[in-house]
Amino acid sequence: MSDTPVDSSKRTWLVATGAAGAVGAGFVAVPFVSTFQPSERAKAAGAAVEVDISDLKPGEKKTVEWRGKPVWIMKRTPEQLEALKKNDPLLADPNSERKAYPIPEYAKNGHRSIKPEIMVAVGICTHLGCSPGDKFASGPQPSLPDDWQGGFLCACHGSTFDLAGRVFKNKPAPDNLEVPPHMYLSDTKLLVGEDKKA
Numbered sequence: 001m002s003d004t005p006v007d008s009s010k011r012t013w014l015v016a017t018g019a020a021g022a023v024g025a026g027f028v029a030v031p032f033v034s035t036f037q038p039s040e041r042a043k044a045a046g047a048a049v050e051v052d053i054s055d056l057k058p059g060e061k062k063t064v065e066w067r068g069k070p071v072w073i074m075k076r077t078p079e080q081l082e083a084l085k086k087n088d089p090l091l092a093d094p095n096s097e098r099k100a101y102p103i104p105e106y107a108k109n110g111h112r113s114i115k116p117e118i119m120v121a122v123g124i125c126t127h128l129g130c131s132p133g134d135k136f137a138s139g140p141q142p143s144l145p146d147d148w149q150g151g152f153l154c155a156c157h158g159s160t161f162d163l164a165g166r167v168f169k170n171k172p173a174p175d176n177l178e179v180p181p182h183m184y185l186s187d188t189k190l191l192v193g194e195d196k197k198a
Contacts, residue, residue, distance in 0.1 A: 048193030050185065053118070059136065063123065066192050070123040070131060071180055073190065080163050081116055083138065083149035087162045092169045093176055100126070101178040104195060112164040112179055120192065121165035122178040125154040132161060152177075 049066045053073060056062060061074035088094040088110075096103045096112060106114050113119050123131050132152035140146040143153060144160065151162040157172040165177030181195040 046193075048191050051190045051192060052188060053190050054188035058117070061134065064192060066122075066180060069180075071192050072119065072121050072123045073192075074119040074163070076111075076117050076119060076163055078117075080136075080150055081111060084110055084162060084164050086149055087166065087168075090168055091162065091166045092171070092174075094166060096166070096176055096179075098175050100175045103176075103179050104181055106195070107179045110164070112166070112176075114182070114184065118190075119164060120179060120182050120190070122180055123152075124178070125156070125159055125173050126167065126175040126177065127154065127157055127159050127171075127173040130154050130156040132159070135160075136163070 046067055049064050049071075051062070051064050051073060053062075053075070056073065056075040058075050058077040059080070061072055063070045063072055065071070094110075096108060103112065111119070112121070125132050132154040135141065135144060135148070135153045136150045138148055138150045141148060143155070143158065149162065151160060152165075153160050154173065159171040159173035160168045161173070161177055162168070165179070167173045167176050180192055182190060182192045183195045185191050
């Protein structure tokens with residue numbers, strides 16, 4: 001060990017340089033560490049979505065986004081609800097018994113919804129993830145059967161769904177449209193993404 005004293009000016013420079021380096025490392029580390037935190041948009045993407053359905057008229061549909069997916073909310077007419085029963089023998093899974101997309105207990109019925117007139121479904125085809133188009137008018141139309149009762153057509157590969165989101169037989173889509181968890185906050189307010197069990 002040397003008994004030589006360290007130059008005090010050198011010591012000051014070493015301390016100052018070390019302190020500046022530590023502060024600089026801190027400034028560099030903070031943004032880097034913060035990238036591991038989910039963004040506000042990512043946090044909101046998983047949150048439930050409140051929807052005002054007071055302006056939804058019979059036969060109309062609105063689309064909201066939940067978890068990056070389009071969710072359709074449609075107010076079906078009494079005629080459209082009656083037509084659902086005619087589709088049962090033509091459907092691949094009329095009672096939604098397949099488990100690829102578990103259906104909430106409150107939607108295990110012919111109209112697949114809490115309130116018969118209000119359909120809530122994720123608007124993504126179960127085949128390859130396309131978004132089917134609206135084909136609400138009944139009767140013969142291009143790419144649809146002559147006895148069409150109204151529903152949705154995925155033009156990509158021809159999958160068809162009725163107005164409850166149930167897929168027809170012999171189509172590329174293997175399953176019915178997903179029914180997301182949802183609940184009513186009032187007669188005119190719907191919460192998509194949560195239900196009473198959540």
